[in-house]
Amino acid sequence: MNFRKAYSLALALFFVITASGTLYAQTRLNEVMGKLVDSFAADARKANPNFTGFSAKDGEKLFRSTRMHSKKKELRSCTTCHTKNPAHQGRTKVGKKIAPVSPAVTPERFTNTKKVKKWFRRNCKWVLERECTPEEKGNYITYMMSL
Numbered sequence: 001m002n003f004r005k006a007y008s009l010a011l012a013l014f015f016v017i018t019a020s021g022t023l024y025a026q027t028r029l030n031e032v033m034g035k036l037v038d039s040f041a042a043d044a045r046k047a048n049p050n051f052t053g054f055s056a057k058d059g060e061k062l063f064r065s066t067r068m069h070s071k072k073k074e075l076r077s078c079t080t081c082h083t084k085n086p087a088h089q090g091r092t093k094v095g096k097k098i099a100p101v102s103p104a105v106t107p108e109r110f111t112n113t114k115k116v117k118k119w120f121r122r123n124c125k126w127v128l129e130r131e132c133t134p135e136e137k138g139n140y141i142t143y144m145m146s147l
């Protein structure tokens with residue numbers, strides 16, 4: 001192999017490695033979030049001995065499911081505010097804009113454990129009239145991270 005060929009091969013390899021590194025970074029939780037999701041998995045295992053890991057499919061089901069609120073008598077869903085497409089901008093009931101929930105579009109998603117805990121508590125209660133289980137929260141994050 002002559003020098004020029006070897007050089008362009010090395011350059012191509014460099015770009016492939018850099019590109020895959022960037023992709024990897026966007027689909028990976030930071031350290032504190034990784035720990036939070038690990039704790040969801042530990043709690044999910046305690047609650048359900050058959051738990052084998054989080055499911056993006058079940059996370060999507062939770063995101064899309066609708067439920068009749070017992071007192072307000074209205075259908076509520078995660079999609080009520082976050083829209084049916086996680087890549088789209090959402091809106092609160094009073095019209096305030098919500099950045100897309102997909103971390104592929106909004107990289108700050110799922111980087112702050114305090115924020116994640118606060119909004120799971122608030123939104124699960126608003127939609128389901130109860131807190132989401134650790135398994136549901138892990139599934140939801142797994143779904144969003146898979147996009």
Ligand code: HEC
Nearest residue numbers: 077078080081092098099109110111116119120123124127
């Ligand atoms: C009534 C409107 C509303 C509904 C319904 C709603 N959310 Fe949200 N959600 C918000 C708002 C407002 C924020 C905070 C603003 C932001 O993050 O851009 C938020 C943020 C979040 C966050 C924080 C994500 C992060 O790390 O940035 C999570 C997690 C979340 N919502 C989960 C859910 C789930 C799960 C459901 C369905 C059970 C749901 N939301 C339904 C309004 C809503």
